[in-house]
Amino acid sequence: MCGIIGYSGSGDAVPVLVNGLKRMEYRGYDSAGIALLGKLPKSGLDFWVRRAEGRVTNLESKLKDHLLAHQGIAHTRWATHGAPTEINAHPHCAGSVSLVHNGIIENHAEIKDRLIAEGISFQSQTDTEVFAQLLNYEFSRLLKSNKGESPRQLVLKALQVSGAQALGHYSVLFMVKECPGSLFALHMGAPVVACKAEGVFVASDLQALLEYGRDLFFLKPGQILVAHPDSLEFFKASDLSLEDVSSERIEWAAEKVEKDGYEHFMLKEMFEQPLTVAETLSGRLPQDEDSPFLWDNPIAHQEIWSKSKRVTLVACGTAYHAAMIGKYYFEKMARVPVDVELASEFRYRDPVIDQGHLIGVISQSGETADTLAALRMARELGLDTFSICNVPGSTIARESQLSYPTKAGPEIGVASTKAFTNQLTILCALAADIGRLKGVDSARRKGVAQALARLPQDLERVLSFSDEFMEMGAGLSPLKTILFIGRGMMYPIALEGALKLKEITYRHAEGYAAGELKHGPIAMVDEKLAAVVFGPDDDVLAKTLSNLEEVRARNGKIIGIGSDDNSAFKKISDEYIGLKSLHWSVAPMAYVIPAQFISYGLAKHLGCDIDKPRNLAKSVTVE
Ligand code: AGP
Numbered sequence: 253m254c255g256i257i258g259y260s261g262s263g264d265a266v267p268v269l270v271n272g273l274k275r276m277e278y279r280g281y282d283s284a285g286i287a288l289l290g291k292l293p294k295s296g297l298d299f300w301v302r303r304a305e306g307r308v309t310n311l312e313s314k315l316k317d318h319l320l321a322h323q324g325i326a327h328t329r330w331a332t333h334g335a336p337t338e339i340n341a342h343p344h345c346a347g348s349v350s351l352v353h354n355g356i357i358e359n360h361a362e363i364k365d366r367l368i369a370e371g372i373s374f375q376s377q378t379d380t381e382v383f384a385q386l387l388n389y390e391f392s393r394l395l396k397s398n399k400g401e402s403p404r405q406l407v408l409k410a411l412q413v414s415g416a417q418a419l420g421h422y423s424v425l426f427m428v429k430e431c432p433g434s435l436f437a438l439h440m441g442a443p444v445v446a447c448k449a450e451g452v453f454v455a456s457d458l459q460a461l462l463e464y465g466r467d468l469f470f471l472k473p474g475q476i477l478v479a480h481p482d483s484l485e486f487f488k489a490s491d492l493s494l495e496d497v498s499s500e501r502i503e504w505a506a507e508k509v510e511k512d513g514y515e516h517f518m519l520k521e522m523f524e525q526p527l528t529v530a531e532t533l534s535g536r537l538p539q540d541e542d543s544p545f546l547w548d549n550p551i552a553h554q555e556i557w558s559k560s561k562r563v564t565l566v567a568c569g570t571a572y573h574a575a576m577i578g579k580y581y582f583e584k585m586a587r588v589p590v591d592v593e594l595a596s597e598f599r600y601r602d603p604v605i606d607q608g609h610l611i612g613v614i615s616q617s618g619e620t621a622d623t624l625a626a627l628r629m630a631r632e633l634g635l636d637t638f639s640i641c642n643v644p645g646s647t648i649a650r651e652s653q654l655s656y657p658t659k660a661g662p663e664i665g666v667a668s669t670k671a672f673t674n675q676l677t678i679l680c681a682l683a684a685d686i687g688r689l690k691g692v693d694s695a696r697r698k699g700v701a702q703a704l705a706r707l708p709q710d711l712e713r714v715l716s717f718s719d720e721f722m723e724m725g726a727g728l729s730p731l732k733t734i735l736f737i738g739r740g741m742m743y744p745i746a747l748e749g750a751l752k753l754k755e756i757t758y759r760h761a762e763g764y765a766a767g768e769l770k771h772g773p774i775a776m777v778d779e780k781l782a783a784v785v786f787g788p789d790d791d792v793l794a795k796t797l798s799n800l801e802e803v804r805a806r807n808g809k810i811i812g813i814g815s816d817d818n819s820a821f822k823k824i825s826d827e828y829i830g831l832k833s834l835h836w837s838v839a840p841m842a843y844v845i846p847a848q849f850i851s852y853g854l855a856k857h858l859g860c861d862i863d864k865p866r867n868l869a870k871s872v873t874v875e
Contacts (some may be wrong), residue, residue, distance in 0.1 A: 253416050254279060254327060254329050254342070255277065255455070256276075256354050256427075256454075256455060257273060257276065257325070257326050257455045257456075258324065258435040258453070258479070259323065259324055259435075259452070260435050260479060260480065260811075261322055261452065261481045262322055262450065262451060262481065263322065264321075264322070264323055265321050265761075266315055266455070268320045268324075269286050269324050270617055271314055271460075271463075272460040273286075273327075275460045276306050276460050278665070279328060279330065279870050280309070280870075281330070282306065282331050282336030283305045283336045283337070283338065283340070283341035284306075284307070284310070284311040284317065284341065285303030285326065285327050286301070286303075286311065286325070286326040286327075286466040286563045287301045287324060287325050287326070287343035287350040288300040288318070288319050288323065288324040288430060289324065289350070289427045290319050290321030290323070292319065299343075299345050299350045299429070302315060305337060305338050306334060306343070308416075310845060320727055322433075322481075323425075323433060323435070325350065325351075325426065325427060325435065326343070326352065327341070327342035327353075328864070329342060331342055332379075333356070333379045334378045335377055338375045339376050340377055341380050342380055343367075343375065343426075344375075344380050344384040344800045345363075345384065346384040346387070346389075348428050348429045349426055349427075350426060351380065351384040351387065351424055351425070351426035352380070352455050353383060353422060353424045354442040354443075354873065355421050355422025355440070356418065356422060357378060357380075357382060357383055357422055358419045358420040359380035359417075359418065359420070363382050363386055363692075363718065364385075364520060367389060367393065368405075370389065372389065376855050379628070380590060381630070382418075383418055383525045384821075386414045387410055387426070387783060389422075389585075390409075390413045391410035391428065393410075393411055394409055395430075396735075404431050404478065407428050407430075407431060407436060407485060408478070411438055411476060411488055412476075412490075412492055415440060415489050416489075420440070420734060421440065421441030421621060422440050422441060422442050422747055423442040424440075425872070434478055434479065435452065435478075435479040436479075436610075437471065437479070438456050438475055438476050438479075438549050439472065439475050439510075439675075440473065440474070442456065442619075444471040444477060444708015445480060445645070446469045446484055447467060447469065447470065447499075448483070448756040449467065450741070452479040452481060452482075455858070458643070458644075458645065459504075459664075461763050462502065462504055466501055466502050467470055467499035467500070468500055468645065469484055469486075469497050469499050470645045471497070472745065472794060473494060473647075474488065474517065476489050477495070484497075484630050494612070498632050500644070500645055502582070504644070504661060504662055509662050515856075516665065516688065516787060518665030518667055518669060521663055521664070521665050521669045522670065522718075522849065522852070523535065523715060524660075524661070524682050524716070525669070525673045525841075525845065526707075526708040527708065527747065528658075528659060528670050528674055529677050529708055530708040531660075531709060532660065532674045532678060533677060533704055533707070536813060537701055538685075539704075541698055541701055545684070545685040546652075547639065547647030547656065547685075547786070548656075549654060552653065552654055552690065556638070556654055557689055558689065559608050560610040561608030561609070561833070562590075562608060562609050563590045563611075564590070564591045564593055564610075564612070565579065565593070565613075565614060566593045566594075566598050566611060566614075566626045566630075567576065567594075567667070568596065568615075568622055568872065569751065570616070570748060570751060571620075571668075571675060572594055572670075573672070573747050573748040574614055574675035575612075575614050577745075577840050578590065578612075579591075581679050581680050581837070582683045582686065585684050585686070585687035586683050586692055586865045593686065594622075594824050595613070595620065595622035595692065596622040598623060598626045598629075598801060599626045605633055605669040609635055609787060610636045611635050611638075612637070612638045612640065613627045613648055613650050613652065614639070614640045614679075615640075615641050615642075616641070616642045616643070616668055617641075617646060617743060617871040618643045618649045619643070619646055619647055619648065619871050621871050621872060621875050623646055623648060624648055624651070625641065626762055627648055628651065633700065635852075638653060640658060641655065641657060641658070642657070642659075644657065647673040656678050658671060658674035658675055658678055662674075663870075664863070664866055666755070666756075666863060666868050666870050667756050667851070668861075669752075672844060673845075680838070684701065684837075699835060699837075703835035703838045704837070704838065706835075707838050707841060709840075710832070710842055711841060713831070714831055718845075718849050721850050721853060722851060722852060722856065724829070724846075724854075725852065725855075726853045726854060726857035727827070728759075729783050729854060730779060730780075731780055732780045734750070734759065734760070734784060735762050735764055735769075735776075735777075735781060735782075736761060736762070736847065737764050737769070737783050737786070737787075737796070738765070738766060738767075738786070738795050739767060739792040739793075740790060741838070742786040742787065742788065743764075743765040743837075743841070745847060746764060746765070747763035747841050748763070748844055749763060749851065752761050752847055752851040753847075755868060756851055756862050757848050757858055757860055758860065767799065769802060770797050772792055774803070777803055777807070779807040779809070781808045781809070782808065782810070782811055783811065783812065784847070784850060785800060785810060785813065786813050786814075787813070787814040787821050788819070788834065788836075788842075788845045789818060792834060793814075797820060800825075803846065809827075810824060810825050810827075811827045811850075812825030812827075812828040813829055813831065813846045815830055815834075816830030816832060816833075818830065829846065831843075
């Protein structure tokens with residue numbers, strides 16, 4: 253969840269590091285810090301460290317008279333161990349070592365006790381300082397008994413021993429006083445990516461590196477990186493043998509990581525939905541309704557799906573809501589039974605596995621700890637796997653057998669928007685294609701490819717109501733509770749609407765299947781409650797309208813989002829926006845847009861920090 257960056261070259265390290273931190277601030281933003289290795293006026297070659305609570309701008313104000321150094325590491329934190337205070341902020345220094353860290357060291361308490369017994373004292377409550385102290389301890393021991401090995405070799409040995417002792421999913425990046433110019437990183441389950449340009453750059457996120465290079469080196473779990481200003485070397489942590497790692501070209505434009513004049517990344521990303529959906533579909537649509545969709549790995553796609561008899565879709569948060577809609581798509585178009593699982597639950601269960609059971613994981617970041625663990629569990633059980641990820645080179649995309657990338661581009665706003673519409677687009681296309689592959693003669697499937705081809709224009713049309721949706725959202729401010737309601741594929745959209753609203757406004761919201769209202773939540777309905785209702789013209793709309801009568805009878809406010817010619821729905825609603833009628837398969841992509849803008853409108857009205865909501869981080873790389 254934290255962001256880490258390192259630089260070693262010939263330039264001033266501070267602007268590079270601060271820039272990198274700003275690019276990764278969405279990963280965590282409760283404190284930040286920087287360490288430089290350079291010549292200090294009094295002590296000679298030493299670490300120069302500054303740390304601050306809160307945002308990167310607070311750190312920046314402490315860097316005005318910074319040391320001119322050509323090497324440094326920096327960190328933006330989402331606290332796990334220890335409060336978000338300056339003392340707990342990274343980097344943590346211990347003797348020869350200054351270190352930043354991402355992830356969790358599970359047995360930190362046990363290691364700490366051992367080191368305390370050796371006479372080592374600690375400043376912070378973090379697991380990070382435990383690793384820094386352990387590494388320094390092992391390095392000092394090796395240094396004392398050294399028989400002519402280079403300091404670099406001793407650091408590698410110390411890192412090997414420390415990495416073997418510290419359990420968990422994490423990565424560390426550090427500098428050692430005895431090895432000026434070098435940066436060391438260890439990948440133990442949390443991402444590390446590097447590039448070489450005018451110097452070397454190492455980070456947890458590719459977004460932080462794109463302006464320096466597009467040819468990126470992704471470390472694998474269990475690998476060590478040693479970066480010098482003009483070279484990158486990779487080692488296997490278990491035996492310190494040299495490893496070959498080739499670079500991957502990443503086509504994301506660095507400008508995509510800018511707000512482009514929009515007030516928030518979230519706003520920009522909501523408006524990017526039509527274009528990104530077109531990008532995801534580009535080159536994939538079939539020639540006609542009986543031809544296949546075009547996937548990157550058609551032979552493996554065909555092989556794996558032909559033997560699949562049952563699919564389990566696994567994800568967290570917004571991606572889980574996409575999976576729920578995926579179930580409707582696969583059942584309707586491919587007649588494949590689908591289970592949908594929260595990754596954090598699935599991984600700790602003992603699922604019943606059948607022959608032909610295929611596991612699909614969905615993740616914007618491709619790094620979510622629970623989703624990754626579920627994928628690994630599936631692989632250990634010998635199951636076939638596929639993933640739908642947005643970040644190229646991400647761990648989940650690499651570790652799954654089939655990968656169906658969404659091309660939404662960098663999503664920086666913590667609240668996921670364009671990744672969701674792109675996930676739905678892939679799921680819809682995939683289910684239609686599997687229906688064809690399995691010879692399902694379904695009239696329902698017909699026309700899906702045409703509907704997908706028209707989707708970017710349809711989404712543009714929905715976006716033309718953005719001001720009205722935001723106004724609706726602002727109008728919800730006096731209410732105490734917002735219910736989001738829908739049936740069928742609109743039920744997951746209702747859940748997604750409630751999640752968006754909670755995330756960025758901190759107001760109470762619930763998503764419900766309309767038919768469930770009278771089984772409990774209707775007890776909450778009075779004049780201080782609003783129901784935001786998603787009701788495209790489908791075969792369950794009449795049922796939804798009956799449920800709305802029950803809300804209205806209890807003085808709840810009704811905000812309707814339906815089709816533009818549905819007078820009955822319009823009549824029952826206090827406020828109503830009508831969208832052009834859409835093919836059933838693309839209704840979820842269109843109807844989530846009002847939910848996003850309503851939440852955004854309310855958050856803006858309430859003055860919330862929309863791109864960086866309190867307590868959240870973009871990529872949840874801890875359990
Ligand atoms: C969405 O708005 C959230 N911030 C969150 O629920 C997110 O969808 C979830 O953490 C999963 O992330 P992933 O798609 O990167 O795996």
